[in-house]
Amino acid sequence: xxxxxxxxxxxxxxxxxxxxxxxxxxxxxxxxxxxxxxxxxxxxxxxxxxxxxxxxxxxxxxxxxxxxxxxxxxxxxxxxxxxxxxxxxxxxxxxxxxxxxxxx
Amino acid sequence: xxxxxxxxxxxxxxxxxxxxxxxxxxxxxxxxxxxxxxxxxxxxxxxxxxxxxxxxxxxxxxxxxxxxxxxxxxxxxxxxxxxxxxxxxxxxxxxxxxxxxxxxxxxxxxxxxxxxxxxxxxxxx
Numbered sequence: 001x002x003x004x005x006x007x008x009x010x011x012x013x014x015x016x017x018x019x020x021x022x023x024x025x026x027x028x029x030x031x032x033x034x035x036x037x038x039x040x041x042x043x044x045x046x047x048x049x050x051x052x053x054x055x056x057x058x059x060x061x062x063x064x065x066x067x068x069x070x071x072x073x074x075x076x077x078x079x080x081x082x083x084x085x086x087x088x089x090x091x092x093x094x095x096x097x098x099x100x101x102x103x104x
Numbered sequence: 105x106x107x108x109x110x111x112x113x114x115x116x117x118x119x120x121x122x123x124x125x126x127x128x129x130x131x132x133x134x135x136x137x138x139x140x141x142x143x144x145x146x147x148x149x150x151x152x153x154x155x156x157x158x159x160x161x162x163x164x165x166x167x168x169x170x171x172x173x174x175x176x177x178x179x180x181x182x183x184x185x186x187x188x189x190x191x192x193x194x195x196x197x198x199x200x201x202x203x204x205x206x207x208x209x210x211x212x213x214x215x216x217x218x219x220x221x222x223x224x225x226x227x228x229x
Contacts, residue, residue: 088213
């Protein structure tokens with residue numbers, strides 16, 4: 001199982017940290033998806049810390065021990081969305097429950 | 105440009121069947137792994153199935169024996185045949201291109217780099 005906090009709040013311009021916890025998660029690769037209301041998920045991080053083309057540099061990732069973290073530096077209003085972590089385990093994709101990021 | 109367009113969603117009674125389609129452009133389905141992921145109303149993402157480049161399929165326990173993933177190479181299209189539908193199958197169904205990365209000794213890691221717009225399936229009487 002992957003555990004995420006249901007919600008995180010951040011002020012514009014500040015740093016948001018969204019975490020994903022699981023047993024020995026650091027031994028696996030983690031992906032992160034951003035889903036804005038009414039839209040499809042978008043890949044924002046893969047292989048723990050690689051950004052797909054088109055994803056702003058303010059998004060970064062890390063993974064160690066039992067926790068993976070997606071960090072958004074200089075958070076903007078447009079970053080408000082649900083974020084999901086994901087791993088691959090035993091021929092199955094597992095998603096975290098999602099974290100709602102509020103920028104206020 | 106990579107695009108995935110789902111179709112075939114709708115309202116179906118419990119116990120009924122429905123087939124979703126996912127038309128791909130900008131890449132070749134047969135050369136890639138492809139997955140289906142669903143999202144129940146107001147809930148999180150749940151992986152449903154994957155078909156690999158060799159045509160082998162794998163399913164989540166929740167749909168195993170009821171859902172079948174296939175593809176038509178001539179149409180560059182992915183399908184999800186859903187039988188014996190239940191109320192808990194109500195969700196938006198997304199197709200996604202599934203990128204695979206091999207590492208270590210026999211380890212693999214999948215992530216989803218392109219997603220369709222989704223198709224809503226409602227199972228209700």
